[in-house]
Amino acid sequence: MQTKDFYFDLPPELIAQTPLQNRDESRLMLLNKRTGNIEHRQFKDIIEILNPGDCLVLNNTRVIPARLFGIRENGSAQVEFLLLKRIKDNQWEILVKPGKRAKVGDTIVFNEGLLKAKIIGLAEEGTRIVEFEYDGIFEEILDKLGTMPLPHYIKERLEDKERYQTVYAKHEGSAAAPTAGLHFTQELLHAIQQKGIxxxxxxxxxxxxxxxxxxxxxxxxxKMHGEFYIMTEETAEKINRTKENGGRIIAVGTTSVRTLESIAADHGEIKPCSGWTEIFIYPGFSFKVVDCLITNFHLPESTLIMLVSALSTREIILNAYKEAVTQRYRFFSFGDAMFIY
Incomplete structure (x- = not known):
C-alpha cells in the first residue's frame, strides 16, 4: 500500500486557525463505516448518537509548554527545543532547530541560566537526547519559560492557552493535544453520563x-515514534464490562485507539498496565476493542488518515473527506469532527 493512496486535495483556507467560541458547536459528520452513508450535524448532537451502555474512552493527557528558546553557551545563536518525551529523570528526547547548532557535548542556556541543557546523544531521525540542569522544580521552570507547541499549520496567535487543552486534561506530558477531545464541554460530558454512558x-x-x-x-x-500510555484498573474494568454487556467502545481520538489496541488481548480483554507503544494502524488491521471513533479531519498522507481508514475503508474515508471539503468543514486541530460508527 502506497503513501500516495491516502492523498486528497485540501484547500489551505479550510485549515482552522482558531478554535470556535463554544467548543461543542463545531460541525459533526456522521459516517457509517460499512455503507459510507453521511449525515451532517453539530457536535453537541453527539449525545443523541450515543446509547446507554456505551463507553466513551478519552485521553486525559495534558499538553506541557514544550517549546523552549535558548542560546548556545558562550554564543548568541538562538536554538529552539521541542520536548518530545521524558526518558528518565532530567533526560529528554527533543527536536531541535537548527540541528547544526546542537551537537553532542554542546550546552544550551535558557533565560540566562535559569535552565541549561547538555546534549548527550543522538536519537532516531535526528532528534537529540539532552540532560537538563536547574535549581527548583522542573515543571515550574518549564511553565515559566516554555510556550505552547501549536502545530506548524496554525499561524494565528492563540489568545487562551487552555483552548489547546481538553476540559478533562489532567496528566502533564504531551507535546500536542489529543484534539478530538477539544469539542467536549463539562456540561456535555455530564449530560452524556446522565444518559447512562x-x-x-x-x-x-x-x-x-x-x-x-x-x-x-x-x-x-x-516506523512510528514511541509514546507512553497508562491504563488504570478502573478504566480496564469499565471497558471489559461494556464489551461483556454488548455496549460499544467509542474511542475519542486516534490516541485513544492506539492505546486500546496496543493493550488488548486477542479476544479484546483489557488489563491495567503502562508502557510504550509504537503501534501503526492502517487498512487491514483487525480491531479487537474499538467499535466507533470520534476524530478530527487529518492531514493528507498522514498516519492518522491511515488509522481512520483502517476502521472503515480507504475509499469510504476519502469519499467522506471529499464531501467535507465540498461542505467547507474546518480541518485539523481546531477544526470540525467526524463520528465513525
Missing part, C-alpha cells in the same frame, strides 16, 4: 510520532 479515561502522552510525515513510498516502511 460510561466515561473512561486513558493517558497517552502525545509525541511527535503521531504527526511525523510518512516519507516512505510504501507505508509498511514507516
Amino acid at each position: 460510561e466515561i473512561a479515561f486513558i493517558t497517552l502522552h502525545v509525541g511527535l510520532g503521531t504527526f511525523r510525515p510518512v516519507k516512505a513510498d510504501n507505508i509498511l516502511e514507516h
Whole structure:
C-alpha cells in the first residue's frame, strides 16, 4: 500500500486557525463505516448518537509548554527545543532547530541560566537526547519559560492557552493535544453520563510520532515514534464490562485507539498496565476493542488518515473527506469532527 493512496486535495483556507467560541458547536459528520452513508450535524448532537451502555474512552493527557528558546553557551545563536518525551529523570528526547547548532557535548542556556541543557546523544531521525540542569522544580521552570507547541499549520496567535487543552486534561506530558477531545464541554460530558454512558479515561502522552510525515513510498516502511500510555484498573474494568454487556467502545481520538489496541488481548480483554507503544494502524488491521471513533479531519498522507481508514475503508474515508471539503468543514486541530460508527 502506497503513501500516495491516502492523498486528497485540501484547500489551505479550510485549515482552522482558531478554535470556535463554544467548543461543542463545531460541525459533526456522521459516517457509517460499512455503507459510507453521511449525515451532517453539530457536535453537541453527539449525545443523541450515543446509547446507554456505551463507553466513551478519552485521553486525559495534558499538553506541557514544550517549546523552549535558548542560546548556545558562550554564543548568541538562538536554538529552539521541542520536548518530545521524558526518558528518565532530567533526560529528554527533543527536536531541535537548527540541528547544526546542537551537537553532542554542546550546552544550551535558557533565560540566562535559569535552565541549561547538555546534549548527550543522538536519537532516531535526528532528534537529540539532552540532560537538563536547574535549581527548583522542573515543571515550574518549564511553565515559566516554555510556550505552547501549536502545530506548524496554525499561524494565528492563540489568545487562551487552555483552548489547546481538553476540559478533562489532567496528566502533564504531551507535546500536542489529543484534539478530538477539544469539542467536549463539562456540561456535555455530564449530560452524556446522565444518559447512562460510561466515561473512561486513558493517558497517552502525545509525541511527535503521531504527526511525523510518512516519507516512505510504501507505508509498511514507516516506523512510528514511541509514546507512553497508562491504563488504570478502573478504566480496564469499565471497558471489559461494556464489551461483556454488548455496549460499544467509542474511542475519542486516534490516541485513544492506539492505546486500546496496543493493550488488548486477542479476544479484546483489557488489563491495567503502562508502557510504550509504537503501534501503526492502517487498512487491514483487525480491531479487537474499538467499535466507533470520534476524530478530527487529518492531514493528507498522514498516519492518522491511515488509522481512520483502517476502521472503515480507504475509499469510504476519502469519499467522506471529499464531501467535507465540498461542505467547507474546518480541518485539523481546531477544526470540525467526524463520528465513525
